[in-house]
Amino acid sequence: MAGVLVIGVGKGTKKLNDFLDCAKEYSTTCLLGCETDSYDSEGARVRTAPWRHVTREKVESALDKFRGPIQQAPPIFSALKMDGMPLYDYARKGIPLPRPIEKRPVTVHSLELVEWKGSDHPYRWPEKQFSEDQKEALSKSLSGVADDPPSVADDAAPEEDAPDAVPTAFVLKMKVSGGTYVRSIVHDLAHELGSAGHVVTLTRSRQKNYVLPEATPEEGDRACVAWEVFEKALEDEGDADAEGWTAWEREVLDKIVVVEGPGGSANA
Structure with a gap:
């Protein structure tokens, strides 16, 4: 970041x-078609999904679901602890979660699609991939805590999963309350679109009243x-x-x- x-x-x-x-303000680039364990490009590829059906209009239509007060579940690959153990340990060791990851109330003050890159960008899915054993461990840790546990199986069409395919990317700008996971917004938005996605760039342009030039101006702002x-x-x-x-x-x-x-x- x-x-x-x-x-x-x-x-x-x-x-x-x-x-x-x-309040914090971010711009982030979402790359569709691939989900990672960390929800960003630093992680390993967990699954792939169709992405060619996603249009700018579909993204803009889906954004409204993520504006205002929402309940957000932190990523399972995070350092948050459950019964004294970090969530990522449950996922990596295949230990079933004792209960669902508790959702937290956050507020998305604004959320806009500011750039549709399509396939005109340098970003690609991570080369590092989850092994079948790792996928099984993740499935085991998530089993029993949700009516419909997320899939970790690849379901992208062969032509979309091809090495030379360039997945769709787009840029979001958002202002959010403290405690909001931008990675989770991108992850959940991709699911809403019937795809998968992860963060490939993330820039914080505001933290309270300290701002970068590209932040939306407000009274009392201070330059960094x-x-x-x-x-x-x-x-x-x-x-x-x-x-x-x-x-x-x-x-x-x-x-x-x-x-x-x-x-x-x-x-x-």
Whole structure:
């Protein structure tokens, strides 16, 4: 993932929780036809599914189901714990879940299809694939906790699963509440479309009031320090001005927030 990262220094670390349970804005690219264990391109291919039937109009029509207050189940391949064990351990070891993964209330404030890439893109399904033993373990862990456990069997047509086939991709932009899994939105949307899908790019353009230029503007927004500023400073720190500050330090000072507290101040 790329994008906004909020850092706290000193007493400013006590304010970092404010940036967890807050509105965040993302842009993400969904690649259809393939589902992975992690719901993104870093994972292994779990199953393939048809994707040629999915059109821009069908995606736009399906998005409404994912707007507003929704109940969302975190991915089974996540670090969330159930009875003291991470969910991914149940899936990898083939241990049946003791109960369904609890859905959590989240809010999708906005969700839009902003770019239809079709087959004009460089993205491809991951080469790494689940073995039959791994698929069996995943099926076993999910058995008994849902009326209709998700399939882990490939069901794409041969021509869609061909090595030279370029699956459809599209870009979503969304503003969501804290605790929302963008990966799960993409995963569930693909299921709604009668396909499979996973995240291949993810950029956070807003975290509370810290934003990238492409974020939807709001009152009180603060610009972030570009990563290139630090890269350039590592190569050449530059000369200090009359007050003893270099250009990159001035850039940071312009964006920093001073947190007042007992015994003095700190930065975030």
